[in-house]
Amino acid sequence: MMTERMAAFSKSVLGQPWGLWWLQARRLVRIELRRNLFSWKAWWIYFLAFAPTAILLIHMLFETHPAFALGSDTNILAGIVQFYYIRLGVFFGCLSIFSRLIRGEMIERSLHFYLLAPVRREVLLLAKFAAGSISALLLFGSAMIADFALVYTGFGAAGQEYVFNGPGLSQLGAYLAIVALACLGYGAVFLLLSMILRNPTPAAMIVLGWEALNPVMPSLLQKLSVASYLRHLMPITVPGDGIFSLLTIQTEPVAAWEAAMGLLALIAVVLAYSCFRIRRLEIRYTTE
Amino acid sequence: MTAMNDRIVFENVSKFYGEVLGVNRVSLNIPPGVTTLVGPNGSGKTTLMNLMTGLVQPSSGHVSVLGLTPADADRFFRQVGYCTQFDSFPRRLTGREFLLDSLLLHGMSEGDAFRLAEEAIERVRLGDAGWRRIESYSKGMRQKIRLAQAIAHHPRVLVLDEPLNGLDPMARAESLALFQELSGLGMHLVISSHILDEVDRISDQVVLITGGYIVAEGDIHQVRREVRDKPMQVLIRCDQPELLASRMFTSNHCVEARLHADGKGVFLRTADIDEFYRLLNQIAVEGLIAIDAVAPADDDTLAIYQYLIGSDGSAS
Numbered sequence: 316m317m318t319e320r321m322a323a324f325s326k327s328v329l330g331q332p333w334g335l336w337w338l339q340a341r342r343l344v345r346i347e348l349r350r351n352l353f354s355w356k357a358w359w360i361y362f363l364a365f366a367p368t369a370i371l372l373i374h375m376l377f378e379t380h381p382a383f384a385l386g387s388d389t390n391i392l393a394g395i396v397q398f399y400y401i402r403l404g405v406f407f408g409c410l411s412i413f414s415r416l417i418r419g420e421m422i423e424r425s426l427h428f429y430l431l432a433p434v435r436r437e438v439l440l441l442a443k444f445a446a447g448s449i450s451a452l453l454l455f456g457s458a459m460i461a462d463f464a465l466v467y468t469g470f471g472a473a474g475q476e477y478v479f480n481g482p483g484l485s486q487l488g489a490y491l492a493i494v495a496l497a498c499l500g501y502g503a504v505f506l507l508l509s510m511i512l513r514n515p516t517p518a519a520m521i522v523l524g525w526e527a528l529n530p531v532m533p534s535l536l537q538k539l540s541v542a543s544y545l546r547h548l549m550p551i552t553v554p555g556d557g558i559f560s561l562l563t564i565q566t567e568p569v570a571a572w573e574a575a576m577g578l579l580a581l582i583a584v585v586l587a588y589s590c591f592r593i594r595r596l597e598i599r600y601t602t603e
Numbered sequence: 604m605t606a607m608n609d610r611i612v613f614e615n616v617s618k619f620y621g622e623v624l625g626v627n628r629v630s631l632n633i634p635p636g637v638t639t640l641v642g643p644n645g646s647g648k649t650t651l652m653n654l655m656t657g658l659v660q661p662s663s664g665h666v667s668v669l670g671l672t673p674a675d676a677d678r679f680f681r682q683v684g685y686c687t688q689f690d691s692f693p694r695r696l697t698g699r700e701f702l703l704d705s706l707l708l709h710g711m712s713e714g715d716a717f718r719l720a721e722e723a724i725e726r727v728r729l730g731d732a733g734w735r736r737i738e739s740y741s742k743g744m745r746q747k748i749r750l751a752q753a754i755a756h757h758p759r760v761l762v763l764d765e766p767l768n769g770l771d772p773m774a775r776a777e778s779l780a781l782f783q784e785l786s787g788l789g790m791h792l793v794i795s796s797h798i799l800d801e802v803d804r805i806s807d808q809v810v811l812i813t814g815g816y817i818v819a820e821g822d823i824h825q826v827r828r829e830v831r832d833k834p835m836q837v838l839i840r841c842d843q844p845e846l847l848a849s850r851m852f853t854s855n856h857c858v859e860a861r862l863h864a865d866g867k868g869v870f871l872r873t874a875d876i877d878e879f880y881r882l883l884n885q886i887a888v889e890g891l892i893a894i895d896a897v898a899p900a901d902d903d904t905l906a907i908y909q910y911l912i913g914s915d916g917s918a919s
Contacts, residue, residue: 332677335710342707350693424691427658428752431687432708433680594674598658599620600689 339434340442347446351412352453360450363408364458367395371465380469385477389486392466393551396459396490401497401545402526405455409501410519412451416443417593418509424600437590444506444586451498459494463487482550489550496548496578500541503585510592538577547574608670610634611655611760611791616664618650625650626815629664633793636807637786640795641908647815648795649688652762655793656685668760669791681709684753685762690745698733698740698748699724705752723755728777742769750778760791767796779805811908819907824899826907834858834872836906837879840896844869847892854882870900 351357380388417440420426429439467474467483477483504522508515529540537543546552547569569577611633618625626647640648653659654666657673666672671679692701699720706716724733727747732740737748746769753761763782767775783805786792796802809826811819819826836859841847848860848869856879859872873879887894 335677338710339708342704346693346704354694423694424689425693427687427689428693428705429708430658431656431680431683431685432705433677433710434708435676595660597660598653 336435336438340438340445343429343434343439343442344446344449347416347443348450351415351446351450356415360408360411360454363404363411364454365461367399367404368458368461368465371462375465375469378469380471380474382470382473385467385470385473388466388470389477390551390553392462392490393486393549394553395462396493397546397549397553400455400459400494401542402523405451405494405497406501406519406523406526408455409447409451409498410505410516413444413447413502413505414509414515414519416447416506416509417596418513418515421598421600427598430596430598436593436596440506440590440593441586444502444589447502447506448499451502452495455494455498456491459490460487463490486550489548492575493545493548496575497541497545499582500544500578503582503589504541507585507589507592510589510596539581541578541581544569544574544578544581547571610669611793612665612667613651613654614665616654616661616666618654618659619662624815625659626654626812629817631810631817631820633791633808633810635786635789635791637782637792637794637805638808638810639802639806640793640810640812642795642812646813648812649764650815651810651812652685652687652764652793652795655762656683658685658687681756682758683760683762684756684758686749686753686764686766688764688768690742692737692745692748694738695736697736698729698744698751701737701748702733702752702755706755709756719755719757720751723751726754726781727751728774743771743774746770747774754785758790760793761785763792763794763796765796766794767801775801809907823907834874835876835879835899836870836872836901837876838863838868838870838896838898838900839883839894840868842867842893842895843891847886847894850886850892851879851882854878868896 417426420429430436432439463483463486467478470477478487505515505519508518508522512518526540526542529537529543548571611631613629613631616629617627629647629651640651642648650659654661655668657676657679668679669682671682673679693704696704702720702723703713703716706719707713709716711719720733724730727750729744729747729751732744733748737745740748746766750763750766753763766782767778770778779801782792782794786805786807794802794806803823806823808821809819809823810817811826839847840863844862844866848862848871851857851871851873852860856873856875857871858874859870861870863869871879883894883897886892
């Protein structure tokens with residue numbers, strides 16, 4: 316009986332028009348990327364991504380870089396990732412990108428065009444999520460690479476040695492993975508909030524507060540924080556002093572793979588609930 | 604194809620926006636052809652259209668279009684096109700790009716999408732404006748590009764919410780001709796419009812709605828006949844209209860007479876149409892008055908609207 320049900324389920328899954336959905340998703344992503352990346356409204360996200368890059372560029376051009384300072388600059392870069400990108404840059408960048416995907420189109424009164432297309436709403440939602448993630452990754456990923464290059468370029472041969480024969484490249488890989496997971500995690504949360512609430516910004520501020528308070532919460536609740544997972548992936552942990560302690564997350568030690576899988580599972584749950592919500596989404600522009 | 608698979612069906616559908624009534628216990632069975640939704644502002648016309656296309660969900664009841672529901676979006680929206688009243692578009696797109704984006708989501712090739720976009724632009728007579736950004740369009744052009752988007756994929760059901768709004772008389776005539784052509788191809792056209800005298804000419808069915816309730820539905824002439832408590836007006840073309848009027852007034856059912864402006868006819872209002880025609884036939888047979896033509900003068904949508912709903916929008 317169970318085997319028959321499984322066989323029927325498999326047949327039903329395989330019988331779905333996956334090829335069509337994939338094609339539709341790709342085309343939706345293309346439309347969304349055009350809107351996300353090449354709109355004047357995106358200047359704020361470019362600013363959030365590249366503000367540290369501009370500062371590091373000035374630092375590289377106008378400061379001397381003795382070899383003994385390499386360790387402290389490496390810590391500064393880790394601090395930028397830990398305190399700025401994860402807690403502020405990616406957070407607010409994703410808030411801006413992902414809350415526009417559904418709520419922004421409600422406000423602009425153009426969402427109905429998508430809902431009247433022969434596209435399953437789940438495909439629409441996941442394609443919009445993919446487009447938002449690609450936009451965020453392109454901006455914050457390229458900013459991360461640029462920051463990394465600017466920090467070590469000033470050190471000349473010592474910097475090259477650190478990057479190519481030392482731990483540099485693996486640290487860059489870890490930073491990129493952290494930024495990618497941060498984009499996906501915050502993206503999923505803000506996409507859902509933008510469907511539930513007319514104005515997701517106050518809720519985002521609560522999420523920010525939640526992330527700050529999370530370290531003092533029981534370990535079970537710590538699992539409901541994006542930043543707490545990311546902390547375990549940091550190649551260098553910078554202890555927070557003074558005001559930075561508010562942005563520092565201290566959680567129980569967890570293996571990197573476990574943290575990554577935990578965050579991916581959290582993202583999957585949030586997206587599954589978002590798919591459920593979008594099926595009941597109604598167009599009521601007059602109440603927006 | 605079963606009968607239900609050729610119909611738009613509302614089964615006891617209600618929609619409430621919080622505590623505000625959208626429509627209440629609507630049951631409809633709409634056949635192919637042109638169906639006009641008539642009702643005052645806020646009567647529930649747009650809600651019915653949004654329910655039909657899944658933009659809002661019924662609070663209770665069930666809606667299906669050709670046996671499909673909007674939940675089955677892949678198949679449903681290949682068959683259905685909806686030209687909404689929302690006058691907004693994705694930013695920074697030309698009319699042609701807007702249509703292409705829309706068609707490509709159907710999963711067709713770029714070549715096919717381009718061909719269908721060109722065809723739709725041609726059909727709504729948008730011409731070279733298709734190459735311009737929609738932000739630069741006049742209201743009438745925006746209406747046309749919305750219509751083009753709704754028909755571009757050759758749907759079998761076309762839902763049009765106030766499609767004549769913003770169009771000049773020439774464009775209105777062209778649109779009506781297009782609707783008539785599409786109806787002739789066996790399509791369903793569901794139209795809401797307040798330009799009743801124009802839409803009336805191409806309507807096969809009428810649905811009268813007010814305050815969220817359906818007050819009448821069906822073939823226009825049939826609906827008019829069912830409104831028995833309202834006297835019907837008939838225009839009779841003849842050589843002696845005054846004499847005809849006096850003869851008709853010998854029976855009690857005639858309540859009003861008015862000479863036609865050209866003096867070659869008379870409008871007569873009767874409370875009993877069957878008795879009216881019986882007497883008229885008798886007069887014709889007598890041969891004293893030469894009767895050239897007889898036509899109902901108030902069984903159009905506008906007249907029925909005024910009888911049933913009233914010019915102030917309150918159902919009588």
